[in-house]
Amino acid sequence: MGSLKGKRIVMVSLIPDAGHLKSLFLILKNLEDAGAEIYVLVPDEAEIQARSFGFPYELIGPVVPEDGRQFLQVLSRSGRWKHVFFTHLEAQKRYFLTLTYNGLQHRRYIMEKLKGLGCDALLCDPHIFLEEYGLMATVLKVPLIVHEATGTLYRLQDRRAHLEKRSWSGELLERFALQFMPAWHYRFNKVFRRRRFKAWGDMSRFVNEHRASYSRARPGAVHRITTGTANIENKYLFGGAQNSDPFLRLGSLDPESDWGAGQSVMDWLSGCEDNSVVYLSFGTLASPPDRLVHRIINHIRLLGKRVLVAAGTRSEGTRRKWEDDSVRWVDWAPQASVLASPKVTVFISHMGATSYREALWFGKPVLGIPLLWDQFYCAWAAESLGVGRMIRTFRISDNDLHEVISDVLSNMGFVANARRLSEELKAESGDEHVVRFVNDVLATGDRSSDASRMVPPEHQPI
Template identity: 30%
Template sequence: MKLAIVCLIPDFGHLIPLIRIAKEAIKDGHEIRFFVPDEAEPIINKKEFCSYFFGSVTPEHGQKSLRRLFDAPPLANRLILRYLFDYDYLVPLKINVLSRLDEVRSAVKFFGPDLVIGDATLSFKEAMYTIAADCGVPVVLHHAPGTNQRPRRIRVAGKRYSIRKLVYDFCSNILISVESRSTRLFAKAEWERRKERSLIVEGYKAQFAQLKESRPGTKLLYITTGLAALETKYLGNLIEVPPDRILLGPLPPVSDSEISSELNSWLELAGGRPVIFVCFGTLASFSRKAIDAIVEAATELDVRLLWASKNNPLQDVRLSSSDIRWEPWLPQPAILSHPAVRGFLSHAGGSSIQEALWFAQPLICVPQMWDQPYNGWVTEKLGFGVTIDKTAFTKERLVYALQKVIYSDELRQNVTNLSAEVRAQNGSGRIRALIREIGGSAKKIIEPTL
């Protein structure tokens, strides 16, 4: 069969699960083509998939907006910056993507797929549906966070909203109202620009909603390949479980390359001392105080650190030890599967959580944004990690967390048992069976033409 895999946004957290699906599907001999923005080219080309790149969609100053969001204090972030981020980043991103959808639809239709697999995110679900409807084939949409909850709607002790959240929401609404009125009165050009962009997005949404209504015969399925089944089993009374999602287990991590012989020698020189892998993704930022706390905690416990990040966080740290090593990039699955590695200090991104559990690595989570606080909550509730609030990150808290993930027999037994359980869920076999069933039963309605 021909599978068209479509990801409309330049976010590796949404793209990587689709790559994992493609890696499983290719085992059955399916012909696969990715349809992605230009920003995905490095990772797609590295995986050697056929692909169609439809242009860059990142807004002007987009990286600056993302960095500001991640660097801001959590209170300012929650109260006002997420609202401003919508106008500075998300709305321009949506416009850039939606303006290229006719091109994407034509390219997918020309490919002539038997099944469309896409990312279920932002305002693009109806667009994904119409892409599949144009080809007369079913569409499977993947929920990227891989969790079973609706974002930030955790029910603890039967209460959906805490008093603190109600206060935050109340204050946020006031600040947003003040900002909107001030912009309308004193920055009319900006106010008009916001209105114009919002109308463009609403117009596109209405257009694709109409197209979806006019083509009701296309089959639509929602899936997730993350920890959702595990969360449902053990945390079902604390989370909201969407009823329309097919829960598949995690898929085997995809590694780009193996560990170099030189790095492998460094790892094997540990002499029985634990190595902690440190990786906070591409956007998370840490203060010099927090970086010093990590180095000091590792030194105090005689723990070796292997740190992966784009920029060297240790360049201003006085180091006389070869037990702390930085690399600009590392093959994460290969590192997590190495026997010398005894834990993972992470930002709690969805892919990182799944890979850590797959390789039975206990986690120390320092969540930053979006689904990461929820993921950290899950690791603690399921007993395979410790979470530290980034606003309360200290050497003492990290020393406690390191001691627990390295020396707690109960935690290590939990992560071993849960790792065996997620592997036994056979996400690989289940996604391959789903593709064969849905794609194989599809009957083409429209033949692909230019």
């Protein structure tokens, strides 16, 4: 795959979420195998991930809002109209603005650290900090490689297309609300939440003032890549016609390397029969209502399957209610290893981009229960690719829930499609393409870039 011996690649991330970090770590693993020297700078909340991959790392401080996890749980469970009228607007301030503000507090420290380290290239996830990473690379005079976390084509789809069918009156009211609610939300907070309104205003000014100063620096080279399922989606869902996304698609990466050993989980799986376990996990940020999770577990048991549940947010009382010989409940599971196991027959998931990609890689049928953001697209894509089903509402009836779980567990068409797509993903050789790409970037030393490429519209200042 080429040699990067003598080259130092530094990964910087101000986002601690697993969905944004795992692909970066997999890229680093490939670069290290090709001889590169690796160093990692991440927030305090990402220490477990950084330590588990074994790279030299340093923590830069916390970034997640104090009530960030709790708020995302509320956001994920808000009904359609509560979401339209309130929670999606709250998310911009209570989560993303605060996260941006907290991240910028560490910018000076990161810059000083990078100057001391010395590096040949920066590897980052663009998300809401692309401007900061671009400035760092410009000052250091090194190329910036940014990796789009999702690796899918979800931005090409309207989120509403993945949900329940709407009535024309509901669609009209929703469009009206989305147009006028931001102004109402601003006035409501200004009058009734004065302290919070002032705090948001102070943070917003801080962010904008910092970013206004960046324009004095000429942007350096920005190389935009993604590793994931976009090529498969483009081929089967869009007829090969979608080439407008700005990221170079390098193909999926082998996710076999996972965080931690998870030996107790794998020991439990080893005592199960092949295709006898349903793996249920909803990530680290949010989860469906407890009652729905209980109903899912109950239906799986009625169908004669065992359940492995990875969910650290559940109370001990909830665990004791279900944990017996047929249900194993853990805070965390080595997901790639679990999905690679022949013991696991179906994956029930929120369908975050990482979970969706790993399900396809290991050829597992899925039942998607999306909660936030791109998860709606990923669940829709999995259903459209013929590898499983999607639950579009938490209010699903018992009969419908039993039918959809039975279908995912028994439909051999899902199994065949999942295995076929797994073979296609592995044939893309994304790991080799990543190393070759970085080799080319470092060989050319290209530092020319257009400012509009460095700061696309979706990443403009708040």
